[in-house]
Amino acid sequence: MTALIAIEDLRFAWPGQPELLHIERLTLAPGERVFIKGPSGSGKSTLLGLLAGIHRARGGLVVLGQDLSRLSNRARDRFRADHLGYIFQQFNLLPFLSVLENVTSALIFSPRKRARLPALAHQEAERLLAELQLPTSLWHQPVHRLSIGQQQRVAAARALIGRPELVIADEPTSALDTDNRAAFIELLFGECAQQGSTLVFVSHDPGLESLFSRVVSLPELNKVPPC
Numbered sequence: 001m002t003a004l005i006a007i008e009d010l011r012f013a014w015p016g017q018p019e020l021l022h023i024e025r026l027t028l029a030p031g032e033r034v035f036i037k038g039p040s041g042s043g044k045s046t047l048l049g050l051l052a053g054i055h056r057a058r059g060g061l062v063v064l065g066q067d068l069s070r071l072s073n074r075a076r077d078r079f080r081a082d083h084l085g086y087i088f089q090q091f092n093l094l095p096f097l098s099v100l101e102n103v104t105s106a107l108i109f110s111p112r113k114r115a116r117l118p119a120l121a122h123q124e125a126e127r128l129l130a131e132l133q134l135p136t137s138l139w140h141q142p143v144h145r146l147s148i149g150q151q152q153r154v155a156a157a158r159a160l161i162g163r164p165e166l167v168i169a170d171e172p173t174s175a176l177d178t179d180n181r182a183a184f185i186e187l188l189f190g191e192c193a194q195q196g197s198t199l200v201f202v203s204h205d206p207g208l209e210s211l212f213s214r215v216v217s218l219p220e221l222n223k224v225p226p227c
C-alpha cells in the first residue's frame with residue numbers, strides 16, 4: 001500500500017536557529033492514527049506545519065505521493081485545501097462569520113472536497129456539529145460569541161468536512177471538559193475511520209496516548225545535560 005506520509009531524513013531549522021527537527025524515518029499508512037508527544041518547544045507544531053505544507057522542508061517529506069519541497073507556495077496551498085483538515089491550536093476561525101459559515105468555509109477553495117460531500121454542504125456541517133454536541137441555538141451565531149471549548153468543536157467540524165485524506169490536530173482537546181472530550185475523540189476517530197483518513201494528533205494529555213496505533217516522541221533538542 002502506498003504510504004500516506006513518507007519521511008526520510010527530514011531536517012528542519014528556523015532561520016538563525018539550531019536544528020529543531022531531525023526525523024530519520026517515519027512512514028504512515030492511510031487510516032493510521034498517530035499520537036505525537038514531546039516537551040514544549042520540541043517542535044511538534046512545527047512538524048505539523050511541515051506535514052501540511054505551511055512551512056517548507058528542504059526535502060525528505062512526501063505526503064500523498066507529493067514531495068512538498070518541490071511545490072510552489074500556491075501549489076502547497078491548493079494541496080492543503082484539497083487533501084487536509086487542520087485543527088489549529090488557536091483555531092484560526094473567522095470571528096464574525098457564523099458557526100455554519102466557518103465550517104463550510106473549508107469547501108470554498110476546494111472543488112474536490114465539495115465533490116466528496118455525502119449531502120448538501122450545510123447538511124453535512126449540521127451533521128458534524130450535532131455529532132460534536134454543539135447546541136443548534138449556536139449554529140447561526142457569530143463564532144466569536146462562543147466559548148473556547150465550543151470554538152474548538154467548530155474548528156474540528158471544519159477540519160472534517162469534505163473527508164480529507166489527512167487530518168491534523170494540534171492539541172485539539174485542551175479546552176474541552178471530560179464529556180465533550182470523549183464526544184470529540186469519538187467523532188474524530190469515527191469520521192477518520194469512515195473516510196479512511198490518517199490522523200496526526202499532537203497532545204500533552206497522556207490519557208489519550210493508548211487510543212492511538214502509533215506514538216512518535218520528539219526529543220528535547222539542545223538540552224543541556226545535567227552536570
Ligand SMILES: Nc1ncnc2c1ncn2[C@@H]1O[C@H](COP(=O)(O)OP(=O)(O)OP(=O)(O)O)[C@@H](O)[C@H]1O
Pocket residue numbers: 014015020038039040041042043044045046047
Ligand atoms: N514561525 C517561527 N519562527 C521562528 N521560530 C519558531 C516559529 N515557530 C516556532 N518557532 C520556534 O520553534 C521551536 C518549537 O516550537 P513549536 O511550537 O513547534 O514547539 P511545540 O513542541 O509545538 O511546543 P508546545 O508544546 O509548547 O506547543 C520554539 O523554540 C519556537 O520558538
